[in-house]
Structures are given as C-alpha cells and as structure tokens.
Amino acid sequence: MHSTALRFCCGAALLAVFVFASAQAQNYPARPVRLIVPFSPGGAADVPGRILADRLTHALGQQVVIENRPGAGSTIGAEAAAKAPPDGYTLFMISNTHFVSAGLYKKLSYDSLNDYTPITQITSAPNILIVHPSLPVRNVRDLVALARSRPGEINYASSGNGSTQHLTGALFCKMAGINMTHIPYRGSGPVTADLLAGQVQVGFPGIAGMLSHIKSGKLRALGVSSARRSPELPEVPTIAEAGIKGYEMVAWFGIAAPKGLPRDIQGKLHSELLKILKTSDMQKSMRVVGQEVAYQEKPEQFFDFMKVEAAKWAKVVQESGAKVE
Secondary structure, X not given: OXXXXXXXXXXXXXXXXXXXXXXXXXXXXXXXXXXXXXXXXXXXXXXXXXXHHHHHHHHHOOOEEEEEOOOHHHHHHHHHHHOOOOOOOEEEEEEHHHHHHHHHOOOOOOOOOOOEEXXXXXXXXXXXXXXXOOOOOOOHHHHHHHHHHOXXXXXXXXXXXXXXXXXXXXXXXXXXXXXXXXXXXXXXXXXXXXXXXXXXXXXXXXXXXXXXXXXXXXXXXXXXXXXXXXXXXXOOOXXXXXXXXXXXXXXXEEEEEEOOOOHHHHHHHHHHHHHHHXXXXXXXXXXXXXXXXXOOOOHHHHHHHHHHHHHHHHHHHHHHOOXXX
C-alpha cells in the first residue's frame, strides 16, 4: 500500500507541475518583458533590438522593454541574463561577441553555451572599417602603409574588450602585419562620439550607426568586414577586396533566454519572432540599418548554430592574438 500511495503522490505531483506549466505558458506574457541588450544605446545591437522590441510588443500584447547592460565585451549583460528567472520575462540579445568573450575572459560566472535557452538568430551584419577624415588615408592600402610607418601611433577604438569590434580590429592588424593601439570603450555610443570628434582615428563599428555619418562625410568608410559588399554601401569595397586577402568577419545577433525556460514559452517566442522576421517590412527595416534578417526554423537549430559559433570564435580569438588589456 505504501508503494502504491507513493507512486500515486508522485504522479499527482508531476501532473500538477505539468498543468501549472501549461497554464503559465497559455497566460504568457501577463506583464512586460525585458530584453537585455549587453551593449550601449545607439549601437549595432541596440538599433535592431529596438526595432524588434517594438514589433514583439504588438505580437505579445505586452511591452517589451530594452534594458542596456553594456561593458566587458557583453559579459555584464550576459551574467545578468544567465542569473535571471527562466520565466520568459527576461530575454537576452546574444551575439558572436558573447562567444568571443568566452575565449578572451578565462573566468566567467556563467557557461556561455549551456546557461541559455536558444530562441532564434535575428540578424547577420558586417562591421565597417572607418576613419576620421583628418587621417590622411583614402583606402585600406593607405591605412596599412601609414600604420607601418608609424607603429603603435594610430589608435583604433572598439566598444569594449572582447567585443566584435575589438576582434575585427585585432584580426585586421594581424593579417595586415601592422601595429595599431586598441582603445576599448564602454559601448558603441562613446566610440561614435570620439570618432566624430577625431579623438580616435580608426574604428570597426557595425554599419547600423554609421550610415548617416558616412553619407554626410563626417566619417570615411574604407571597407566592410564581410565577404560581400553591403547593400546599403555598395560603393565601399570589402576589406579583402581592398587588399587584405582572405579577411572576413561577420557579426550576428539572436534572442535567447535563461536556462530552463519552459518549452511552451520557448515555442511561443520562437513562433512570434519568426512571423516578425519573415515579413518584408521587418527585412526592409533591418536592411536600412545595415543588417540582414537571419533565423532558424527550430530553436534546436539555433543551438546547433551556437555550438558551431562557440568553437569558431574560440579559434579566431586564438589566431588573431587578441587579448583583454
């Protein structure tokens, strides 16, 4: 009798958990959702994050609020997301920077791959090699020649140690055989401000926040980091075309949640995001800010993508020689 009663109690408990989880998913979301963007406002991650948050707000019927947590190569925001309750009310804008940092920072308080629930990738985008007009260079070859004649004297800015901008610059220097001094900032906003002011001469930011400054002539674009030219800047060559043969570095962004997110909520978020990402309006909005929509048909496929990216960026970090100063 005791064994039968125990089995009954266990079964009843499991059923109660299942019913509670199902009810929770059906009622989700019942309050605003925060989307942690581990970068500063106005940058290559923040802009598409806000575009997506606006559309997801309408889709879910609850406000999706951007929470910027910049710093330390996205690790500050990543830690906050990893430690949040897995209830669907905290989402995280994950990116290749997340896995770059895993290679650069040896002691993190979270597992960069396994402490998150994958939802889907949302965009893919190159960075752009940009200089202040006061620097006497018109193309990549000019910059390389100048840097070789002035080793260590030319500064390049990034949005922080371990950021994609940092690694894009470090790999460029390694492949070009030059020495430029890395100046890490706390996010893309301060990078843009100091590039515009001429306080730093070179940067490798995302295209999103640079388009208006390039078109106005306030900053000069020398090359894009992808294998193909950007549709938004077709006149700007790739860095590989411009003289650094074989160079390629592409950023991406996606949506994840803390580990342990209920599958029903994961499925609902994935479904709503794909509906948004597949619209021509969303694709146009992303192209305008220098990004291309990208997604996976199943969350499991995004996790597979993340595993490949984790291994890839660990290797790139090692080969680039990038270090956290």
